[in-house]
Amino acid sequence: QSGARDTGCDHGRLRAAAASVLLGNWNGTGTVPSRSLYPHQWSWDSAFVAIGLRHLSPRRAQQELEWLLGAQWADGRIPHIVFNPAVPAGAYFPGPDFWRSSAAGGHRGAPAFAETSGIVQPPVHALAAWLVHRADPHESVRRGFLPRLAPKLDAWHRYLAGHRDLGGHGLAAIIHPWEPGLDNSPCWDAPLARVTPAAEDSYRRVDLDHSVAADRPTDLDYARYVRLARDYRDSGYDDAAPHAFRVEDPGFNSLLIAAEYALADILRAVGGDPAPALERAERLTAALTTRLWDAGRGIFAPRDLGSDRLLPVAGVNGLLPLAVPGLPSAFTDALVTTATGERFGLGRTHMVPSYDLTGAAFDANRYWRGPSWFNTAWLVHRGLQAAGTPVTRRLADDLRAGVLRDAWRSGFAEYVNPHTGAGRGIKDFSWTAALALDLLA
Numbered sequence: 202q203s204g205a206r207d208t209g210c211d212h213g214r215l216r217a218a219a220a221s222v223l224l225g226n227w228n229g230t231g232t233v234p235s236r237s238l239y240p241h242q243w244s245w246d247s248a249f250v251a252i253g254l255r256h257l258s259p260r261r262a263q264q265e266l267e268w269l270l271g272a273q274w275a276d277g278r279i280p281h282i283v284f285n286p287a288v289p290a291g292a293y294f295p296g297p298d299f300w301r302s303s304a305a306g307g308h309r310g311a312p313a314f315a316e317t318s319g320i321v322q323p324p325v326h327a328l329a330a331w332l333v334h335r336a337d338p339h340e341s342v343r344r345g346f347l348p349r350l351a352p353k354l355d356a357w358h359r360y361l362a363g364h365r366d367l368g369g370h371g372l373a374a375i376i377h378p379w380e381p382g383l384d385n386s387p388c389w390d391a392p393l394a395r396v397t398p399a400a401e402d403s404y405r406r407v408d409l410d411h412s413v414a415a416d417r418p419t420d421l422d423y424a425r426y427v428r429l430a431r432d433y434r435d436s437g438y439d440d441a442a443p444h445a446f447r448v449e450d451p452g453f454n455s456l457l458i459a460a461e462y463a464l465a466d467i468l469r470a471v472g473g474d475p476a477p478a479l480e481r482a483e484r485l486t487a488a489l490t491t492r493l494w495d496a497g498r499g500i501f502a503p504r505d506l507g508s509d510r511l512l513p514v515a516g517v518n519g520l521l522p523l524a525v526p527g528l529p530s531a532f533t534d535a536l537v538t539t540a541t542g543e544r545f546g547l548g549r550t551h552m553v554p555s556y557d558l559t560g561a562a563f564d565a566n567r568y569w570r571g572p573s574w575f576n577t578a579w580l581v582h583r584g585l586q587a588a589g590t591p592v593t594r595r596l597a598d599d600l601r602a603g604v605l606r607d608a609w610r611s612g613f614a615e616y617v618n619p620h621t622g623a624g625r626g627i628k629d630f631s632w633t634a635a636l637a638l639d640l641l642a
């Protein structure tokens with residue numbers, strides 16, 4: 202009954218159940234987020250999965266990242282989906298026939314041997330690679346894990362620092378609401394409203410075959426996602442082409458900063474020079490704090506590059522700078538005040554809501570418009586722990602217990618209602634199981 206007192210569940214049973222979810226979702230080369238809804242390999246999902254898998258099999262955790270990075274494009278981008286050719290076309294939309302990555306010799310050096318999407322997701326990979334290495338340094342050195350991954354991770358970060366600095370102030374911009382991973386967050390409503398929707402009869406939403414429509418993005422949002430992805434594809438995935446949606450997101454950039462520090466650790470371990478990664482981390486942190494801090498709300502906010510204005514929103518992405526190593530304590534203190542205040546109710550709600558509980562657009566059940574997610578809770582937990590004060594340590598301990606309790610009670614749900622903890626979306630979701638395993642370790 203270890204752990205039963207603080208989490209209300211037996212940790213041995215929780216560990217076994219989480220392991221069984223990950224084994225069930227392993228397809229031989231990587232882990233699918235879910236067998237039904239997401240039957241391919243997703244970029245940031247695989248990073249979180251590797252962080253959990255390292256406790257079951259460090260070698261498999263290494264393979265998870267190796268497979269994903271094997272599909273890297275020559276320009277350095279890591280695509281947000283690597284498609285499994287054994288899965289029937291039409292099992293997921295938009296699939297390989299939509300993205301056409303390998304067509305015409307491969308846009309921007311897309312691989313010829315794998316079909317992928319062309320957009321990206323948050324760069325958590327270097328952090329995952331470093332944590333995986335540390336779980337079993339002997340096996341990592343034996344397989345040459347870090348020396349093989351280091352140049353790929355370096356190229357990935359350089360792609361984001363170069364091609365994606367669309368605002369010209371040193372931050373990476375997202376060009377599609379799928380890129381920050383928080384697909385239909387109200388954070389994107391205003392910039393997305395300027396996008397002309399694709400005709401709804403030009404595609405079919407396969408996601409609704411596997412989930413409840415009220416838990417998923419609306420048809421209008423989807424039509425705009427399709428339009429943006431189609432236009433990017435038709436430009437040949439050219440980052441210099443005009444983009445109807447261009448946003449500097451604090452979540453995406455915070456994870457990039459954390460990843461630059463992890464890359465510096467990796468480079469040191471392989472006898473390389475960590476200085477360029479550390480310099481990028483410092484430049485990014487300076488840009489984050491000058492361009493994206495909303496002093497009035499006490500949170501970081503996305504900047505819409507269409508209007509060059511901070512968006513008046515408070516999403517969990519605005520709390521993720523807590524996970525930035527060395528963030529000045531004035532910001533950390535203000536973020537903790539905001540997290541524990543009425544907008545996020547940390548300590549009084551289930552995990553951390555994805556959006557402002559007091560916001561007009563808040564919806565407790567609809568995907569990223571309010572529900573609490575396990576990966577963002579894990580990141581906030583990591584930041585609170587690193588802040589290292591008695592208050593943040595207590596908040597971190599409570600959040601850890603909440604994550605484990607919600608994972609168990611919801612059957613490893615994709616997300617939960619922040620007021621009730623009821624599971625929403627699908628069950629047996631990979632990163633939920635992986636991050637519960639990590640917090641149990």
Ligand code: 2M8
Pocket residue numbers: 234239243245246281379381382383384408
């Ligand atoms: C969700 O996004 C995909 C598109 O990438 C979808 O809705 O079909 C998001 O929750 C995203 O963060 C996640 O990586 C992906 C797979 O779990 O699903």
